[in-house]
Amino acid sequence: MAELHDLTALEQWDELHRGRLSPRELVDHYLERIARLDPAIGALTVVEPERARARAAGLERGEVARTAPLWGIPIADKELSARAGQVTSYGSRLRAGFVPEHSDELVEQLDAAGAISLGATAAPEFGLPSYTESAQSGATRNPYDLARGAGGSSGGAAAAVAAGLLPVAPGSDGGGSVRIPAAACGLVGLKPSRGRVPAGSGLDRLAGLVVPGPLARTVSDAALMLDAMVEGAPWEFATRAPSPHDGPLLGYAVRGEGRFQLGVVTDSPWDDWCEVGLAPEAQAALDGALRLFAQMGHGIEQLEPRPEPEYAEHFRTVWMAGAAGIPARTPDELAQLEPLTAWLVERGRALPASRLAEALAGLAAFERRVVRRFAAVDVVVTPALAMTPRPIGWYDAVDAERNFRQQVQYTPFTSFVNVSGLPALTVPVGLTGPDSAEPGLPMGVQLIGRPGGEAALLSLGAQLERRRGPLPHPAMW
Structure with missing residues (x-):
């Protein structure tokens, strides 16, 4: 017999609106699973x-209209998002026990959408690494294999959704931080176009890298949450992602219609900086997805590689400059940071302004080249990750330069999408088979759209999802 967590977020939303399920019942169900698993x-x-149950009771009293897009759906804030009165550590010992007085705008937006926060999901220190093994809260484990990591930086969000502890969860993505853990945990992860989500447009961030996005079990659930992130929010920037439509995106994910010209990319702008190779499991996932797309009648062409020898140093410069603002000034405060973070902070604070200006200009030019390169196709397909989900402890905890290189080798196809401001969707293709040296692990592909092209991604992702069939749940489900 199906349990509540077996239902998709969209199905749970439907049960809530039909009156066959109450927000309190749903909250209690997920709280029990969290306590147990x-x-x-x-x-x-x-x-x-207590806070979650009080929120559920308030919704039942009508504090938020039942027409709100996430009415009654449990979520949890990413640990990097401040909620007034709730401990927000930013994944760091430096901020352990910090309780903000005010909530971030995205938190307020999701509250207005009727969601019920059950707490906070784990993230690495200040969201800088692409894995979630924090000295503050420990390692977040992959529900498909507890010896593997969940990816990062939205690793807690991904692990919670994959294990059925939440139906859907918000994350943030500055270099792949939604798509990496989603791919590692067999989920759908959506990075919106720069400017799509007003409460996290990216337009106010260094190089426009960081935007929020949903992690979900299905393409429709991801669209449901993205619509909630956008709906009803005032536009506060002069620039926004162009879009061929003004309405909700959920319909594109539900219908899954259309035929598209797909461009396949297996080169990475990191290729000139370090050795990037595709594990057999990553290649098999890409090949499997392309076979399914071909069977569905989509056009497929391989895009010629384009070397980008300056990309790596420009991106590293901006990443270090972003870390320079971390609130650690005294020797005691700096000593509380993890080695990777401390290295990024030190390097970032030593950068001359002229080098940062050069890097920002270089990445802006790179963005234009990427958009031109992809203009001839509707959607670009890449591997989601270059390897299987990494074992806990795989990343070097002492040598920060080596650690950074390891992250790039695992995730060479994600950061350039943030730099170019394009939307991207990771979709699972299946689990590694018995012939793999690492069986039973999720592997997927990344779909990259044109500026404002989320609708095409959701349509194509839904088609792949239907043709692929249900992905097996983790054993602990």
Whole structure:
């Protein structure tokens, strides 16, 4: 017999609106699962049962209109998002026990959409690494294999959704931080176009890298949450992602219609900086997805590689400059940072302004080249990750330069999408088979759209999802 967590977020939303399920029942169900299963996973760093139940009761009293897009749906804030009155550590010992007085705009937006936060999901220190093994809260484990990591930086969000501890969760993505953990945990991860989400447009961030996005089990669930992130929010910037439509995106994900010209890319702008190779499992996932797309009648062409020898140093410069603002000034405060973070902070604070200006100009020019390169196709297809989900402890905890290189080798196809401001969707293709040296692990592909092209991504992702069939749940489901 199906349990509540077996239902998709969209199905749960439908049950709530038909009156066959109450927000309190749904909250209690997920709180019980968190208490029972999360000690082995480490997906959530804060759980607020009383606050969540009070919120559910308020929704039942009508504090938020039932027409709100996420009315009654449980979520959890990413640990990098401040919620007034809730511990927000930013994944760092430096901020352990910090309780903000005010909530971030995205948190307020999701509250207005009727969601019920159960607490906070784990993230690495200040969201800088692409894996979630924090000295503050420990490692977040992959529900498909507890010896593997969940990816990062939205690793807690991904692990929680993959284990059925939440139906859907918000994340943030500055270099792949939604798509990496989604791919590692067999989920759908959506990075919107720069400017799509007003509460996290990216237009106010260095190089426009960071935007929020949903992690979900299905393409429709991801669209449901993205619509909630956008709906009803005032536009506060003069620039926004162009779009061929003004309405919700959910319909594109539900219908899954259209035929598209697909361009396949297997080169990375990191190729000139370090050795990037595709593991057999990553190649098999790409090949499998392309076979399914061909069977569905989509056009497929291989795009010629384009070397980008300056990309790596420009991106590293901006990443270091972003770390320079971390609030650690005294020797005691700096000593509380993890080695990778401390290295990024030190390097970032030593940068001359002229070097940062050069890097920003270089990445802006790179963005234009990428958009031109992809203009002839509707959607670009890449591997989601270059390797299988990495074992806990695989990343070098002492040598920061080597650690950074390891992250690039695992995730060479994600950061350039942030730099170019394009939308991207990671979709699971299946689990590694018995012939693999690492069986039973999720592998997927990344779909990259034109500026404002989320509708095409959701349509194509839904088609792949239907043709692929249900992905097996983790054993602990």
